[in-house]
Amino acid sequence: MTMTKMTLTTEGDKHVVVTRRFAATPEAVYRAHMEPSILQKWLLGPDGWTMPVCLIDPQPGGKFRYEWADAKGNGFYVTGEYLVLEPSRRIVHVERMHLPDPTPENHVETMFEPDGDGTLMTMRMTLPDAKARKEMLATGMEHGMEASYVRLETII
Amino acid sequence: MPSLDDTFSALSDPTRRAILSRLTLGEATVMELAEPFEMSQPAISRHLRVLEEAGLITRRIEGAKRPCRLAPGGIAEIDQWLGPLRQALEANYARLDKILEDQTKERKDKPHDND
Numbered sequence: 001m002t003m004t005k006m007t008l009t010t011e012g013d014k015h016v017v018v019t020r021r022f023a024a025t026p027e028a029v030y031r032a033h034m035e036p037s038i039l040q041k042w043l044l045g046p047d048g049w050t051m052p053v054c055l056i057d058p059q060p061g062g063k064f065r066y067e068w069a070d071a072k073g074n075g076f077y078v079t080g081e082y083l084v085l086e087p088s089r090r091i092v093h094v095e096r097m098h099l100p101d102p103t104p105e106n107h108v109e110t111m112f113e114p115d116g117d118g119t120l121m122t123m124r125m126t127l128p129d130a131k132a133r134k135e136m137l138a139t140g141m142e143h144g145m146e147a148s149y150v151r152l153e154t155i156i
Numbered sequence: 157m158p159s160l161d162d163t164f165s166a167l168s169d170p171t172r173r174a175i176l177s178r179l180t181l182g183e184a185t186v187m188e189l190a191e192p193f194e195m196s197q198p199a200i201s202r203h204l205r206v207l208e209e210a211g212l213i214t215r216r217i218e219g220a221k222r223p224c225r226l227a228p229g230g231i232a233e234i235d236q237w238l239g240p241l242r243q244a245l246e247a248n249y250a251r252l253d254k255i256l257e258d259q260t261k262e263r264k265d266k267p268h269d270n271d
Contacts, residue, residue, distance in 0.1 A: 006245060006246055006249060008241065008242045008245065009238075010238070014234070015190050022256055022259070023256065023260075024259070026256075028259060028260075029252075029256065032255060032256065041251060041255055042248050042249075042255055044247070044248065044251065045244040045248065046243065046244055046247060113268055131181060134180040134181070135180065135181075136222070136239065137180075137240075138177040139177075139235065
């Protein structure tokens, strides 16, 4: 069993840092972050959500747009721009959620490093300030609580 | 000490979650909290009582007002707010693990596949 434990921590007032190991090459993990047909299979968040729209212009300055929907007709979308693309190594982009008003910009640097026969991914999010970071996490709570609450009920 | 049941029950209501989201921005009075909702102040006050009993908010007395704030040590603690993000990311990466595993298998089955 490959060690895939994720870490999720805050750093200072503005940062959220995620690390995760994958049992695949940096090339494969990078591709899974840049190809719409692959992203649509995994970047879905809580159970019950799909990503019917995934548009990507994979070049520095290129835009992307992800749209999510659930069976109840709820939905929201994210737009962003790529700042740096180093194939198999690093993605730097900015993004904001539209709920439908846009949230503050989230600057995200994602690094893929060889780690034994796998990949260590480090994703560092930078929000404009502490308030924006709290708002982002509170939004996650809005979208995540329903699903986790349902899960808790099924466990009990 | 409020039980976990109280906390989850308090969090199960969308209005109460919206109130907590608003309070992450700072202290607010009942009137300020009622404003974005099409709800009377007594209805908002009932929600606030549930949140208070669940240990999620505290209220202080300031003249006739009772401003609310997130309770220290309650869900307000920043690392607690990471919970839903953690769940969403863990679900995402578990799906990605499966996709990567399938790709690796395919490549082994078809060694001359163009990549």
